[in-house]
Amino acid sequence: MRIEAGNHTAPINAIDMSADGRFLLTAGKDKTARLWDAKTGDLLKIFRVPIAGIDGGQLYAAALSPDGKLAAVGGYDANLLQNNDGGFVYLFDTATAQIVKRLGPMSQTVNDIAFSPDGSRIAVGLHLDQGVRVWTAPFYGAPAVDQDYSDAVSGLAFAPDNHLFVVTQDGLIRHYDQDMNGVARGPSEDQAALAGIAASEKAIAITYRDAPPRIHVIDRNSLRGLYAVDTSGLARHSLEAIAWSADGEILYGGGSNFIGDDDPFVLYAWDQRGQGKRRAIGQSWAQYTNVTANPNGGVAWATSDPAFGLLDPQGMTEERVIADMREKLxxxxxxxxxxxxxxxxxxxxxxxxxxxxxxxxxxxxxxxxxxxxxxxxxxxxxxxxxxxxxxxxxxxxxxxxxxxxxxxxxxxxxxxxxxxxxxxxxxxxxxxxxxxxxxxxxxxxxxxxxxxxxxxxxxxxxxxxxxxxxxxxxxxxxxxxxxxxxxxxxxxxxxxxYAASPGAEELIGWHVNGKSWSDTPKFYPASRFRDQFYxxxxxxxxxxxxxxxxxxxxxxxxxxxxxGPVVPIDALLPASVTLLDVGEAIEAKTQEISVNYLLTSPTGRAVTRVEARIDDRPVSTRGAAEVDESLALDTPQSLTLDVPPRDVLLSIIAYIGDQPSVAAEIPIRWLGEKTVEKKPKLFAVLAGISEYNNKELNLGFAAKDAEDFAGALKAQEGLFYDTVDIETVVNSDATKSAIEAALVKLRKKATADDMVIVFLAGHGVTDASLDYYYLSADAEMEEVMLPATAVSGDVIRKSLAKVPGKVVLFMDTCRSGAGIEGLVDMSRAANDFGQEAAGLVMFASSQGREVSYERADWQNGAFTEALLSIIDDAKYYGEDGRLSIPELEEAVTTKVAELTEGRQNAGMTKYGAIPRFFIAAVK
Incomplete structure (x- = not known):
């Protein structure tokens, strides 16, 4: 099992950028490489290599082709570890995240990789005495080889004229021309172990592995030193990572150097081609592992935190997503x-x-x-x-x-x-x-x-x-x-x-290697196996x-x-969808588009349904099977659908029964005529039960919660919403049949441009099979009677999955009373409702088996009290006067915890494809 938190979880060893500065590539010891939008910091693709054991698959090197279409990654290859028959560099198509080629075999781990500036060559530096390999486009056949090495390659770099420079841990420097002929070879000035090299049109810089930190600029032909970069006053460790700016005028350097024990690691810059005065431009509490020039100015950096970013006026930073466990003493x-x-x-x-x-x-x-x-x-x-x-x-x-x-x-x-x-x-x-x-x-x-x-x-x-x-x-x-x-x-x-808080099931999953070493591995989130492993x-x-x-x-x-025996994970793998003939996005000028795709089933089980979604809401398609039909596998297929006249995200999901695949996603860029954005309509169903047929279940404020929240939503009519249509059912009117009928009606009322809100307050229970039930007014508590008398979570989820538009579900169903405290697992329920197949945003009043509190001085439950105060308070809204789902999440989780002194913790779940949207406007 692997952690998947949307960023690296181990030191980032390599960073590179495309020639136009649009894309940024990172690779690390967590056995993944990742492609990012360099402007927004959005994660675009994850590249997975085969893994084995603790070390097999760790990535030490990565390079992005100048046009950004290929990513080359390598390190401690799992094939080398497991079979000892050679390691490889993996080439990925950055549009599909699929392995398109392997370069090798090589008998040692990969220490560094570089594309030539014209994109025609890939150079690979190896560990120990295995030297350098250079492949020429289209990267078939045998590489050019120089194995006359006595120690490991510690760095390599192409100059703008496509000449290659290599440094090794035994202190030697090598210069090759475009045909891999040796131009020069010689020792560094200090004849000490070298850590890295940076090549520009005007100068070659080398840096040393041992202390004190020092960097020399050398002549590219004789390889003799021209001048030393100012590292005066730096005594500890070294500056292993160096890079020239895009114009060759500034040298950047960082590494394991720090001044004092309580000081951070520092990233430096030297102007005048490295002859200027040293200046600190960045700092980190983890060492800098790699730097590279940003073609648009500045420098991209990576650290062992792991974190990375761009240092320039418009720079982005991706912060760590893991706890810093250092000094846990x-x-x-x-x-x-x-x-x-x-x-x-x-x-x-x-x-x-x-x-x-x-x-x-x-x-x-x-x-x-x-x-x-x-x-x-x-x-x-x-x-x-x-x-x-x-x-x-x-x-x-x-x-x-x-x-x-x-x-x-x-x-x-x-x-x-x-x-x-x-x-x-x-x-x-x-x-x-x-x-x-x-x-x-x-x-x-x-x-x-x-x-x-x-x-x-x-x-x-x-x-x-x-x-x-x-x-x-x-x-x-x-x-x-x-x-x-x-x-x-x-x-x-x-x-x-596993056990997980709401929205956390996607944080781990199963990495499954392909049938051969050249097949792209698959990653399946834990949520795909919830029924067996939650x-x-x-x-x-x-x-x-x-x-x-x-x-x-x-x-x-x-x-x-x-x-009974646990079913092996290989027998439970979901279907897989691969989009065909697409680049990084689909460009649409008309609302009708067609998409080609391929279905596979690793277990051989029949794929029974394919579903298309726009911004994770269902859309009608032509050419995709509806239900209960075995679809063709491993054969290109097509579906046609209508898209709205705006930029959206298309997701295609395949089902084996009720088990969804991981969605195949592609952005759609709208190039047609723009339309004027209109206020959405709101359709809402609110149920609250304080008075049950079973009097022992009675509550104080659940019905009032529903009525008060209905009032807050109605106040948004003409403000954020064009019209507000609310059906409120409380107490004896909130029967199983009434609630289910109200949910069905939403499908008939709402359109793709509308908002749907469902609010449920009262009691909920989870049975022995971990299935959730909302207790309607006429519910019977005996477990065998729950399916017949209570509203099942499955009915709620499937009803809302079919509703057009954006859907938000609020659930406050963990109230105490009648001795049923702890009988509902809201984390399981929240993750059920927030799963990919549901396509909705779900707010839960509490987590796990926590009780949801209500108090007379509030005249509401804590969850509703928080919601009402947030909707009525402008400080929670954005600068544009609108309240977004992320803003509501932050506010409601904080407010509920404050009201209950940490005894109740609200949570929110949603699938990643659902875009950021708004729910209210300030009065």
Whole structure:
């Protein structure tokens, strides 16, 4: 399983840009390369290579063709790791994200890649003594080879005249002409290990690997030094990453250099072709790993955070999406007695801590240290462990890997053993240095702790995860990841069982290699396997039982489920849709367009339906099967549809039964006649039940919530909406049949240009199969009667999936009363409603099994109280006087938490294809 958070989750090793500056390519140790819109920062494509083990598939190098149509990536190839029969550079079509060619085989890892400025050649620098390979367009056949090397290539660069320059770790520089003939070869001025090279029309710059930082500008023909770049006063580490500006007048440099222990890493610039005074132009709390010129001015940079961006007046920055786990030591990384709960912060060290409870499945701010939490014991034994590659236990050497370095320690309560966290592994030792077990880790273990009985290990890793291990045998039990910008979280076992907050199911998924090494791997979000693997009841038990198998058995017994074999993931894979004959976008001058596509089914199961969506709402098509028909596989097909006269996103989804594929998406750029934007119409259904047939279920303010929210929406008539049509059903009128009929009517009323809002307040329950039901006024609580007397989540979702226009669902159905607190899993319900097939935005009043609160002084539930105050307050609206869905999400989650002092946490889910839109206008 892999994390997919919309950005890199491990150090970015390479960055490059297209010649026109439109596209930016990044590649990293998380085994992905990514194509970005350099102006907006939008993620355009993800390029996935085959992976194997911990290291196979890590990317160390990447280059973008000058026209931006090809991406070349390489590193530690999984094929080389697994089969030892050669590694490859993978060429991707940037429009389709498909592998179109492999360059190789090569017997070592790839350290650097570059396209020539004319796009006719790709140069590849290899590790150890394997030298350089250069392929010529169209990149078929054998490459030109120079293997007369005695050490690894550390950098290569093409000059504007397509001459190639290469530096190596043994301090040599090489110059090749356009035909790969050697022009010059010689040692660097310091005859020391070189880290990088930058070539412009006017000068060649080289930088060194060791301290102190120094950069030399050399003559391109003799390779002799011309002058040294000003690095005076810089003493620590080096400036491994250098680049010339597009015009060759400015030299940029960054790396692992910093001034003092508490100072950031700095990105520098030197004017006058590197002869000017050094000036700091950027800083980061992680080292700069790569820089490249922005053709439109300035420089693109990448760091090990991971983060990247452009440094210029209009520069964009993509911030980290993982927690910074560095220095998770002492009180900055504490755990509960049983180890199920952990307190940590997203930032370096321990600022603004949060607490994840793996037993209660809650995640919330924790400004005050809770009782019963403890830091790791690092003093009871004489262990030398802090940031060293030679740790000692007293006088005994602790055996670690050749490239490992220890960073964290936890001594067991019996003082006889300890856990050591390192760069590549986590391990358990006795006091004499004897090893019990060693487990590979996904990133440096910056923090480690033990439960009070010493049976559970809790570790903080550089990939932004916290992981739990069985202290006796070293087996991984559980992983936890939080998306730092949104605070959405997901926890999962190695087998794939998971629990997730609303909207978090897309944060992890299954990477599946193709049938051959040249096939493009597929990525399937966890949500595609929700029915089998969404098991919060298992996740809540796994740490306490220290066994996934035991947690499965106990959870099944409690839920009345039968134990049985887990269906392998390969047998559950959904269908796949590939768009044919498209570039980066479809240009439309008429509203009727045709799209060609290809269907595949990895499992061989029949694909029964294909659905087209515009901005993730359904549209009518011609040529696509409707339902229950086995569609042709591996054969080009076509569908025709009408698109609105504006820029939109087209999504095509294939279904095997009710299981949706990952959507194939393509932007549509409208080139036809523009139309005047009109105010939308609003159609709304609001249900609130305070008085049930079963009096024990009665509530205080659910009906009033629906009526008050209806009033707030009606006030938007003539303001944001042209007209507002609301059907409100409360108390005894809110029967199963009445609610379902009201939902059906929406399909007849709304058009593609309208807004639809549904609001449900009252009680909800989740049955043993984790299916959600909204309790109508006439509902019966006996589980066997729920399908006949309550409104099922499946009915709600399928009804709204067929409604044209934009759809927003508000659910406040976790009220307390009649002893049914905790009987609804709102995270599961929210993710069900927010799934791709539903195509709607869903706001939930609470998460997991939290209770939704109502109070007499509010005269409403907390969720409705928050909504009403936000809609009525201009401070929550944008500068244009409109309230967007993201603005509403931020406001309502904050407001609900404030009203309930953190006991209730609202959430929002939506599928990524749904564009940003607005819901109200300020009065």
């Amino acid at each position: 002492g009180e900055k990384f504490t755990v509960s007695e049983g180890g199920e709960a952990v307190r940590f912060s997203f930032d370096y060290g321990g600022k603004e801590p949060w607490l994840f409870d793996g037993a209660k499945l809650t995640f919330s701010p924790s400004p005050t240290p809770p009782n019963g939490f403890h830091p790791a014991d690092v003093t009871s034994l004489p262990i030398n462990w802090e940031d060293t590659d030679a740790p000692m236990s007293g006088d005994a050497r602790i055996p670690i890997g050749d490239w490992d370095r220890s960073h964290s320690l936890a001594i067991s309560p019996n003082k006889k053993t300890f856990i050591l966290g390192m760069n590549y592994t986590i391990a358990k030792y006795d006091v004499s240095g004897g090893q019990f077990w060693r487990h590979p880790v996904p990133g440096t273990t910056w923090g480690v702790n033990l439960s009070s009985d010493g049976l559970v290990v809790v570790a903080a890793h550089a990939d932004g995860t916290i992981r739990w291990y069985d202290a006796l045998y070293g087996e991984e039990l559980l992983a936890f990841y939080v998306h730092t910008p949104s605070k959405r979280w997901i926890a999962w076992t190695p087998q794939g069982y 098991r919060p009841d298992i996740i809540a038990r796994v740490v306490a039982l220290r066994s996934v198998d035991a947690a499965v058995k106990e959870a099944n017994n409690m839920a009345g489920r039968k134990d």
